[in-house]
Every structure is written in C-alpha cells, then in structure tokens.
Amino acid sequence: MSMPKKTFLIACGGTGGHLSPGIALAEGLVARGYSATLLISRKKVDSRLAEKYPHLTFLRVPGSPLSLNPVRFAKFVFTQAHGFAYCANLVRRERPVGIVGFGGFTSAGIVLAGSLLGVPVALHEANRVPGRAVRVLSMVARRVYLPPGAHLSRHSLAVQRTMGLPVRKEIVRIPVAGARAQLGLDPQRPVIAVLGGSQGASSLNTWARDHAAAFAQVGVQVYCVTGLGKSGAETIENPSRHGEAVRTIFSPFCDRMGALLSAADLVVSRAGAGTIAELIRCATPAVLIPYPHAADNHQLANARLFEQQGGGIIVGETAMDTLAREVGDIIFNDGLLRKFRENLQRMDRANSLDILLDDLEALAGLSEPKAPAQPQAEGGAA
Numbered sequence: 001m002s003m004p005k006k007t008f009l010i011a012c013g014g015t016g017g018h019l020s021p022g023i024a025l026a027e028g029l030v031a032r033g034y035s036a037t038l039l040i041s042r043k044k045v046d047s048r049l050a051e052k053y054p055h056l057t058f059l060r061v062p063g064s065p066l067s068l069n070p071v072r073f074a075k076f077v078f079t080q081a082h083g084f085a086y087c088a089n090l091v092r093r094e095r096p097v098g099i100v101g102f103g104g105f106t107s108a109g110i111v112l113a114g115s116l117l118g119v120p121v122a123l124h125e126a127n128r129v130p131g132r133a134v135r136v137l138s139m140v141a142r143r144v145y146l147p148p149g150a151h152l153s154r155h156s157l158a159v160q161r162t163m164g165l166p167v168r169k170e171i172v173r174i175p176v177a178g179a180r181a182q183l184g185l186d187p188q189r190p191v192i193a194v195l196g197g198s199q200g201a202s203s204l205n206t207w208a209r210d211h212a213a214a215f216a217q218v219g220v221q222v223y224c225v226t227g228l229g230k231s232g233a234e235t236i237e238n239p240s241r242h243g244e245a246v247r248t249i250f251s252p253f254c255d256r257m258g259a260l261l262s263a264a265d266l267v268v269s270r271a272g273a274g275t276i277a278e279l280i281r282c283a284t285p286a287v288l289i290p291y292p293h294a295a296d297n298h299q300l301a302n303a304r305l306f307e308q309q310g311g312g313i314i315v316g317e318t319a320m321d322t323l324a325r326e327v328g329d330i331i332f333n334d335g336l337l338r339k340f341r342e343n344l345q346r347m348d349r350a351n352s353l354d355i356l357l358d359d360l361e362a363l364a365g366l367s368e369p370k371a372p373a374q375p376q377a378e379g380g381a382a
C-alpha cells in the first residue's frame, strides 16, 4: 500500500503578485513528490490565473481585504472569522507538514489556524517594504522570507531569510520571432508591451491608446494587457510613415507572459514584485511607473532596486507626459537596450525556488537543516 503524500498548504490569493509565486512553489513541491493545495480568494483574477493549472489543487477560501469603511470592515471581520473556521477544519483534515503564506488577506486564517495547531508556518514577502499581513502574521511564523535589503526590525534574524521570488517555470525567454508570431504580432517589427500588473492599470491603458498611432508611424507595435473587466480584446492597425499597417493589440489578460516578455524589446509597466521578477528572468528591459497608491509606496521601493541595478528606468505617475519621449528614446537605442539586457542577465537568480524548497523541507522536518543563506547586500537581485 502506498503512503499518502505529505501535504503543504500555500495561501496565495488576492492578486497575481501573490498567486504566481504560489503556483511556482506548488509545482516545485509536486516535482519533489509532495502534494500541495493552494488557497486562493474568490476574486476573478485568481480564477483566471488558476485556470491554466488544472493539475494543481485550488481551494477558494472565505475572506476579504481590510478596509476602514464601516460596511467593508464588518465584511472583513465576518469573512475572516468564517475563513479562520474553514482553515482550522482544513488543517485538521489535511494534516499538512507545512504552511506557506504569500501575504495578503488570504494568508491570515490559515497561518493563524496552522500555528495554533502546531504546523510549521512560513511567510514570504515579495516587496521591498513588507506588507501589513506579513508584519502582523510574522509574530506566529517560524520563518519569514524577505527580499534582499528588507528586514523586520522586531524579529530575530534566526527567523528571517533573504529570498527571491519564485517564478513560474514556464516564464522563460523564447526566440523573439516565434514569440511575436504566437501573439499575432509582426515578427520583424519592434514591440513595446504595456502591463499593469494582474489588475491592469487604467492610466497605462489610456497612454497606450493615445500613443498607438504615433508609435505605428515609426514602425513600433504595442501590445497592451489591459486587465480583466477594463476593456475587451481589440486589434488596431495604424499606418507607418511608409504606409504599411502596424499593429496595436489590446488584450484583457495574458496567459503567455513568457512569450510576451520575449516578444517585447521594452516593457512599460507598474512595479509589482511579480512582474519585476519575470522581467529579470526573461532579461527584458523596462520603464517602470510605480503605482502611487500601493501600500507604503512599496512599488517605488521595488522599482528603485531594478533601476539601480540597471534593468531600466523609473518614470513617476506625475511625469506621464514625458513617458512617450523616454520610451521613444530607449526603443531605438540598441546600445542602451543591450546594456539593460546584460545587467538583467547578471541579476537573474534562477535557483531561488530550489533554495526555498530546501529550506521548507528542513522547516517541516523532512530533511537536515542547511546553513542559512547570508543576508545580501542592498544591491542583491530579486
């Protein structure tokens, strides 16, 4: 009779920035012979991202984000209490050997239930300014993974580890002509990809629409991922200065991020930790426009390291009127694009998933502990 597989529970819903590393981790655990269940939210973006992974087990847990609006606060309290009861039952039933939370409101119930029931709990923070969920829940965690240069001051260093963001295994660079053809783009013409994180960014969508004709004039194609519910799929053709048709594509969601980052000469994007890790993995230069209302301005902190390491530049939301000029200057500067790509290749840390898996196995008592990775200097890669 075969032994049941040891199970890890991974709480990673609410945004693509939480779910994508959760999927990467789940696939890594399954490849090492464990079973993994992903706890996600009931938001549309979670369902859409999960669709592509029918071989993984997803559970939609009750929960909603914290809000100071009285009605939404009452909803938060009610759904979190419901979520906690659901998670306590789940832990008793599944008897996981470890629990990993990637932050956000879906982590709270399972992390608290797991720690009360004696399961080793780890938290992973993707951003260079740790979020509220990770700060609060770190009190009960046996391990907290933080990006290079980030610390939780009130915490023992024995609990904290420096860790990059695990990237889904299919996000890899592929040959550019094939990538462009897959996406319905002309393989011969340059491409700018416009990304707004998992929810899309209205100001970047408007910018792409307003500048599509001007980029077409100079032969540049634009591929804009608008975000679910923000607009429908649409392909527009505008003339180049030689009268040829040049494409601009708007798509609400992208299932082939590896192909898109391979197709693009330059990305114009928000500065979510997930997108930045994928830009580094595919060595695609970017102009980052940090979302100005992100908690504690963490997107600016994420973007600053990317810029300091030479992967691209930052343009502030208030300087959007300069964005087209900046993008125009970079897209035709082959020397600068090459330099950005070289810098990005130096940043790649392809093994952060393996380091994470090794440490989780040790934490769950499934292997001998290894020496902790030395905290990295401020300039370490994501």
Ligand SMILES: CC(=O)N[C@H]1[C@@H](OP(=O)(O)OP(=O)(O)OC[C@H]2O[C@@H](n3ccc(=O)[nH]c3=O)[C@H](O)[C@@H]2O)O[C@H](CO)[C@@H](O)[C@@H]1O
Residues within 6 Å of the ligand: 015, 016, 017, 018, 020, 049, 103, 126, 127, 196, 197, 198, 199, 225, 252, 253, 254, 255, 257, 271, 272, 273, 274, 275, 276, 278, 291, 294, 295, 298, 299, 302
């Ligand atoms: C507005 C906001 O606060 N966003 C936060 C959210 O990221 P948010 O989900 O907005 O964005 P990220 O860039 O971190 O991640 C997006 C993820 O979704 C995937 N994707 C996106 C669009 C699409 O069409 N297809 C697709 O697969 C991307 O490949 C990536 O893996 O959590 C991140 C991690 O804590 C934070 O750094 C971000 O600041």
